[in-house]
Amino acid sequence: MAITAQEIETLLKDAFPEGQVTVQGDDGQHFAAEVIDASFKGKNRVQQQRSVYAALKGKMDGSNGELHALALTTKAPS
Amino acid sequence: MSDVKETIQKTVTDNSVVLFMKGTKEMPQCGFSSRVAGVLNYMGVEYADVNVLADENMRQGIKDFSDWPTVPQLYVKGEFVGGCDIITEMTLSGELDTLFDENSVTYDKDAADKIREANG
Numbered sequence: 001m002a003i004t005a006q007e008i009e010t011l012l013k014d015a016f017p018e019g020q021v022t023v024q025g026d027d028g029q030h031f032a033a034e035v036i037d038a039s040f041k042g043k044n045r046v047q048q049q050r051s052v053y054a055a056l057k058g059k060m061d062g063s064n065g066e067l068h069a070l071a072l073t074t075k076a077p078s
Numbered sequence: 079m080s081d082v083k084e085t086i087q088k089t090v091t092d093n094s095v096v097l098f099m100k101g102t103k104e105m106p107q108c109g110f111s112s113r114v115a116g117v118l119n120y121m122g123v124e125y126a127d128v129n130v131l132a133d134e135n136m137r138q139g140i141k142d143f144s145d146w147p148t149v150p151q152l153y154v155k156g157e158f159v160g161g162c163d164i165i166t167e168m169t170l171s172g173e174l175d176t177l178f179d180e181n182s183v184t185y186d187k188d189a190a191d192k193i194r195e196a197n198g
Contacts, residue, residue: 045160045164045167045168046146046158046159046160046164049160049161049163049164050145050146053146053147053148070148071163072163073163073167
């Protein structure tokens with residue numbers, strides 16, 4: 001059963017309680033997520049996005065991997 | 079270290095720029111891989127392409143190697159730089175040019191500027 005934008009948003013909100021999380025995508029396959037969180041301050045993009053992928057660990061990856069279609073943007077609050 | 083990890087380590091050490099991707103630089107087989115390969119091709123960057131679809135061990139091995147769950151993955155001088163989103167952002171912001179300059183990787187500066195203009 002494909003994951004929904006809502007489920008991804010919940011997962012990310014749990015992992016980044018003070019952060020700002022927005023997830024789009026209604027075709028069950030392609031999603032775009034933006035996470036703005038203070039914990040990203042001083043981290044480069046790879047480190048920031050690793051923590052987001054960690055929050056989704058096992059929920060979205062599979063051999064074809066829904067995660068394959070997650071466009072991710074991360075920022076520290078300006 | 080497992081042999082696939084050794085192979086990966088050797089590949090990223092022996093080649094200054096490596097792109098682990100789905101398909102090949104001439105024939106990418108996934109939109110995200112084709113975007114990154116397209117940028118590198120357009121900028122005239124010399125790089126080794128590794129088709130993870132050709133070997134299931136490689137497909138999983140590269141994700142374990144970098145603790146990064148998706149492909150494509152770009153490496154410059156042995157360092158993991160990022161996947162499609164990060165490379166796209168870095169191309170548009172000019173950070174990719176800087177990274178190549180710092181690592182003396184030759185590329186076509188005008189082509190990089192054209193990409194930015196086109197995505198203005």
